Amino acid sequence: MPEKVLIYSRFPKALMLRIGERFELLDAGGKPPNEVFAADQLSDIRAMITAGGTPLGGDMMDMMPKLGAIVCYGTGYDGVDLAAARKRKITVGHSPGANASSVADIAVTLMLAATRRLLVADNYVRSGDWAATKPSPMMRPQPGMPGRRIGVYGMGEIGRKIASRVAAFESEVGYFSRSQHDVPYRYFPSLDALAEWCSVLMIAVRAGADTHHAVDANILKKLGEDGYVVNIARGSVIDQAALIAALESKTIAGAGLDVYEKEPHPPDALTAFPNVVLSPHIGGHTLESHTAMQDCVMANLGAYFAGSPLPYAVKGG
Amino acid sequence: MPEKVLIYSRFPKALMLRIGERFELLDAGGKPPNEVFAADQLSDIRAMITAGGTPLGGDMMDMMPKLGAIVCYGTGYDGVDLAAARKRKITVGHSPGANASSVADIAVTLMLAATRRLLVADNYVRSGDWAATKPSPMMRPQPGMPGRRIGVYGMGEIGRKIASRVAAFESEVGYFSRSQHDVPYRYFPSLDALAEWCSVLMIAVRAGADTHHAVDANILKKLGEDGYVVNIARGSVIDQAALIAALESKTIAGAGLDVYEKEPHPPDALTAFPNVVLSPHIGGHTLESHTAMQDCVMANLGAYFAGSPLPYAVKGG
Numbered sequence: 001m002p003e004k005v006l007i008y009s010r011f012p013k014a015l016m017l018r019i020g021e022r023f024e025l026l027d028a029g030g031k032p033p034n035e036v037f038a039a040d041q042l043s044d045i046r047a048m049i050t051a052g053g054t055p056l057g058g059d060m061m062d063m064m065p066k067l068g069a070i071v072c073y074g075t076g077y078d079g080v081d082l083a084a085a086r087k088r089k090i091t092v093g094h095s096p097g098a099n100a101s102s103v104a105d106i107a108v109t110l111m112l113a114a115t116r117r118l119l120v121a122d123n124y125v126r127s128g129d130w131a132a133t134k135p136s137p138m139m140r141p142q143p144g145m146p147g148r149r150i151g152v153y154g155m156g157e158i159g160r161k162i163a164s165r166v167a168a169f170e171s172e173v174g175y176f177s178r179s180q181h182d183v184p185y186r187y188f189p190s191l192d193a194l195a196e197w198c199s200v201l202m203i204a205v206r207a208g209a210d211t212h213h214a215v216d217a218n219i220l221k222k223l224g225e226d227g228y229v230v231n232i233a234r235g236s237v238i239d240q241a242a243l244i245a246a247l248e249s250k251t252i253a254g255a256g257l258d259v260y261e262k263e264p265h266p267p268d269a270l271t272a273f274p275n276v277v278l279s280p281h282i283g284g285h286t287l288e289s290h291t292a293m294q295d296c297v298m299a300n301l302g303a304y305f306a307g308s309p310l311p312y313a314v315k316g317g
Numbered sequence: 318m319p320e321k322v323l324i325y326s327r328f329p330k331a332l333m334l335r336i337g338e339r340f341e342l343l344d345a346g347g348k349p350p351n352e353v354f355a356a357d358q359l360s361d362i363r364a365m366i367t368a369g370g371t372p373l374g375g376d377m378m379d380m381m382p383k384l385g386a387i388v389c390y391g392t393g394y395d396g397v398d399l400a401a402a403r404k405r406k407i408t409v410g411h412s413p414g415a416n417a418s419s420v421a422d423i424a425v426t427l428m429l430a431a432t433r434r435l436l437v438a439d440n441y442v443r444s445g446d447w448a449a450t451k452p453s454p455m456m457r458p459q460p461g462m463p464g465r466r467i468g469v470y471g472m473g474e475i476g477r478k479i480a481s482r483v484a485a486f487e488s489e490v491g492y493f494s495r496s497q498h499d500v501p502y503r504y505f506p507s508l509d510a511l512a513e514w515c516s517v518l519m520i521a522v523r524a525g526a527d528t529h530h531a532v533d534a535n536i537l538k539k540l541g542e543d544g545y546v547v548n549i550a551r552g553s554v555i556d557q558a559a560l561i562a563a564l565e566s567k568t569i570a571g572a573g574l575d576v577y578e579k580e581p582h583p584p585d586a587l588t589a590f591p592n593v594v595l596s597p598h599i600g601g602h603t604l605e606s607h608t609a610m611q612d613c614v615m616a617n618l619g620a621y622f623a624g625s626p627l628p629y630a631v632k633g634g
Contacts, residue, residue, distance in 0.1 A: 102461045105433065109430060110435075113429075118427075118594070121596040125588060130581040139599070139602075144419045145422050165485045167485070168481055264450065271442060271443045279435065280438055280447040286460060288460070288463060288464070
């Protein structure tokens with residue numbers, strides 16, 4: 001008999017096919033498990049798979065009295081109440097680095113598309129405005145990448161991969177992180193100092209209480225009117241209302257966002273701006289990235305059911 | 318009295334402001350000069366500024382009997398009839414490398430946006446389809462950059478800058494050029510061999526009779542169904558009808574285009590595809606790039622009127 005594993009978040013079926021070959025999957029499809037399954041179905045579940053950003057509190061864990069492992073699909077685990085898990089001695093795993101390249105790539109994609117006004121440009125061609133040589137203030141030349149100061153907030157695996165990509169565009173790269181790393185980029189001791197220096201801020205920091213709304217009205221103002229903010233981390237790191245206000249008042253020039261405070265519900269005020277580029281949390285959404293994340297999930301589940309420590313355990317989880 | 322300079326192509330006025338401070342500009346605005354100016358106005362014109370891709374034959378040159386210098390704004394000069402110029406001992410100058418970084422950046426922007434389906438993604442968010450969790454086959458995970466084989470066609474300054482940027486994305490980079498260069502990328506002896514090897518073809522070759530329609534149905538087929546073509550060089554390098562056919566038959570996965578066979582008139586068949594990313598020939602369209610191109614134009618004109626050789630002369634021009 002294959003071991004039972006609860007699927008907590010809403011995942012496309014195709015992503016779970018391979019895992020389903022080895023485990024019996026009970027798909028709660030984003031709903032509280034007790035709304036989808038009877039108590040006796042949940043009673044012998046020992047492991048679950050979740051998207052790290054999905055809120056997962058002790059009350060949900062308690063619906064499964066035998067739950068011993070929470071396995072996050074992806075690198076994030078900010079939705080998981082680690083204290084509640086610890087209390088019940090539930091081990092928490094994730095997929096560190098598995099999606100780092102893919103996420104860094106979308107960060108650079110959003111940065112380039114926003115700063116070069118790619119969506120406006122594409123629309124200018126498709127609408128026939130170009131053929132009609134219709135003037136467009138949005139199509140005025142913009143500052144390019146060479147010499148541009150790009151600030152990376154967070155210097156984990158994703159931050160490092162963003163920095164090495166961005167440096168190839170002849171840009172200057174600086175960063176802020178809790179501690180200085182052995183990387184060839186200029187270190188700033190605070191997010192304030194980084195924002196003062198750079199004109200494009202790339203958010204690649206882990207979400208948590210200490211980074212909640214770290215990018216606020218003050219930080220955005222420091223980026224300046226040629227400034228852009230790109231967020232591929234978590235929506236919670238930006239004060240989204242302050243971002244909307246900064247875009248409205250032209251305090252900054254634009255933004256590139258893969259993540260939002262409430263997903264999948266970016267506010268209408270945000271989706272109305274022509275100078276922002278929006279993607280639906282697809283940072284880790286490449287074939288190779290999914291394969292690598294599935295590898296981590298399989299390895300974590302396999303180890304757990306074999307009674308071994310998780311190979312990709314969350315530190316302090 | 319400032320020297321007179323004819324503006325042959327259609328340029329935004331803002332681009333000519335600085336040049337207009339030093340020279341008296343006669344703006345033909347894209348029309349044959351004799352339709353805009355009387356013969357006696359043209360009779361003493363000794364220099365002209367043109368966009369390199371604009372057709373400029375001997376008949377146009379002959380409208381200005383004293384013409385001695387054709388200065389191209391940008392790196393290209395494929396529109397200029399060099400033989401006709403040579404016959405009249407008209408020297409031809411351009412702006413080599415001035416826009417190379419800017420053009421390489423738009424090449425990578427188009428590549429990333431096309432391969433990660435950025436326009437589809439942005440529309441998925443803005444339309445509310447994401448909020449409604451509406452399934453979208455276009456949003457399925459795509460191959461990412463790490464390990465992807467990127468072929469660069471042409472290894473001039475723009476080709477080299479594309480290659481160094483693309484390599485930072487953990488991709489494999491190969492190239493074809495008339496001759497092998499001292500660069501750390503795999504050399505292919507033919508465009509056929511390069512297309513067979515790579516899945517993304519970046520066109521960065523100089524336009525001319527030898528590269529006309531070099532990327533044809535055969536080359537596109539070799540890229541394969543996961544293949545993309547990105548063109549930031551000149552529209553003439555791709556057989557545009559073959560490209561449309563390849564996109565229609567899903568012989569390739571998509572394309573990113575900054576240039577077209579007839580500008581500003583990309584065909585409707587092309588602008589209807591959701592899996593292509595289109596920009597209106599904005600490769601060199603950054604503030605720094607325009608400044609650098611203007612520097613070259615000023616230096617070329619200054620030298621010419623001082624009786625010196627052009628500092629940025631076209632070889633064989």
